[in-house]
Amino acid sequence: MMKLSEALHHFGVPLETFASQDVDTVLLFGAFIGRDDAHLLGEVLGSELPFVALSTMEDPRLGAFYKYEAGTEEGVLGILTKALYQGTDPSLEVFFDALDEGYLSAECNVGEEEALEVATALQGRRVMCVLGADLEHHFHAPLLAQWLKLLSHVATVSFVMAGHEATKVQTLPLELPQPPEVLESFDGTIAYACPALTKEEESQLLGSRQFGIAAKVKHGDTVEIHSALGVQVRTFYMDEAMKGTVALLPYAHVPAQFRYVHSTIKQVG
Numbered sequence: 001m002m003k004l005s006e007a008l009h010h011f012g013v014p015l016e017t018f019a020s021q022d023v024d025t026v027l028l029f030g031a032f033i034g035r036d037d038a039h040l041l042g043e044v045l046g047s048e049l050p051f052v053a054l055s056t057m058e059d060p061r062l063g064a065f066y067k068y069e070a071g072t073e074e075g076v077l078g079i080l081t082k083a084l085y086q087g088t089d090p091s092l093e094v095f096f097d098a099l100d101e102g103y104l105s106a107e108c109n110v111g112e113e114e115a116l117e118v119a120t121a122l123q124g125r126r127v128m129c130v131l132g133a134d135l136e137h138h139f140h141a142p143l144l145a146q147w148l149k150l151l152s153h154v155a156t157v158s159f160v161m162a163g164h165e166a167t168k169v170q171t172l173p174l175e176l177p178q179p180p181e182v183l184e185s186f187d188g189t190i191a192y193a194c195p196a197l198t199k200e201e202e203s204q205l206l207g208s209r210q211f212g213i214a215a216k217v218k219h220g221d222t223v224e225i226h227s228a229l230g231v232q233v234r235t236f237y238m239d240e241a242m243k244g245t246v247a248l249l250p251y252a253h254v255p256a257q258f259r260y261v262h263s264t265i266k267q268v269g
Contacts, residue, residue, distance in 0.1 A: 004136050005164055007145035012172030015165070016128070016158045020047035024125035027118075028053040029076075030132015030162070031259075032248075034061065035195050037133070037162035044130060052121050054080075054110075055132075056260070057192070058243050066118060068108045070192075070246065070260040071184030074140055075104040077147035078180060079112065083119035084155045092154070092176075099179050107183040122155060131161040134192070134259045139184070146177035189215045189245055191227055191263040196250035204237045205265075207247030212238050214245045215265035222268040225249070227261040233268060 008015065018040060026049050034041035044051060045061065053065035054076060068076045082096045105111045129148070138144055151157050153174055189211065196202045205223060207215070217223050219238035224231060229249070242248075246260070 001137070001139070002141050004131070004138055004141040004144055005161060005167075007142045008148065008159070009167055009169050010142070011145050011149050011175065012169045013145060013149045013152065013159065014169045015161050015167045017166045018043045018047075018128060018130070018160050020049055022126065023047075023049060023128040025049055025122060025127055026051035027122060027127055027129040027157070028055070028062065028065075028132075029073075029129055029135070030054075031056050031134045031192065032059055032194055033130060033132045033162045034059070035197065040130065040160065040162055050121070052118050054118070056134075057246055060241055066110060066114055068110050070186040070190060072104075072108040073135065073138060074143055074147060074177075074180045075108040075183050076110055077144065077151060079104050079108065079110055079115040080118055081147060081151045081154060083112070083115040084122065084151070086123070086154075088154045095176055095179075104180060104183070107185075122157075125156070127155060127157045129157050129159050131159060133162040133164075134194075136161075136163075137256060137258050139258050143177050143180075146175055149174060150177060186260055186262065189247070189263050189265055191225060191229070191249040191261050192246050193229060193249050193251055193254050193257075193259045193261070195254055196252055201250035202252055203234055205234045205247050205249055206237050206239050206242065208242035208244060209238060209240065210243060211245050211247045212236065215247075217265055217267055224266040224268050225263050226266070227263040228257070229255055229261055236265075
């Protein structure tokens with residue numbers, strides 16, 4: 001399966017290094033960017049540039065953000081790109097007119113009004129889009145790459161990706177993505193595989209109070225986690241700062257697959 005970084009290269013979309021002097025505002029797209037690239041997130045926050053964050057989960061360091069549902073990244077980019085379009089290229093009018101915003105908004109949990117708010121914050125500015133490493137093994141990485149290229153076609157957007165160096169690419173013509181018809185649904189108790197920040201985290205499942213209620217487990221319980229990542233036994237650690245029903249499943253070495261997985265949680269003993 002093609003990775004997002006490979007797909008971006010394939011479609012002629014370069015990855016840059018973060019340079020605050022060449023940017024007016026930052027778009028953060030992805031979850032917990034600081035877990036994969038603390039230096040990059042530090043550069044973004046230290047630059048004091050205005051930024052907009054799109055994420056599946058709240059990161060306390062970022063403040064306000066727009067939440068979308070895991071697996072609907074194509075839809076989010078579709079809605080945002082259309083909001084930014086504003087007739088910039090008449091040849092794309094038919095393409096954007098055919099985009100089913102109502103369906104995409106309902107599935108992504110990002111409404112047209114919110115997309116317009118984000119577009120307004122980015123419109124007419126030099127935007128650096130910081131992509132989270134959680135997008136690298138997206139199951140529709142080539143489509144994501146096409147949407148990102150289209151985004152940079154209708155607005156002044158360049159890209160940085162957590163954990164990746166800058167790349168040079170051959171300039172290639174624009175290829176329009178296939179508009180999303182059915183988006184992946186991630187309901188119930190979801191685990192998010194991510195880098196562990198400490199050795200202790202490697203034996204933990206970190207979740208919110210809401211996740212604990214949904215999974216019927218309490219802080220300190222030993223739990224068995226069944227998911228596409230296999231069966232694991234860990235200790236549930238309730239983090240009061242977290243929200244929602246996506247829990248963090250930290251690894252010393254994150255499995256090379258899409259990081260969000262449906263999970264069944266069972267208390268052990």
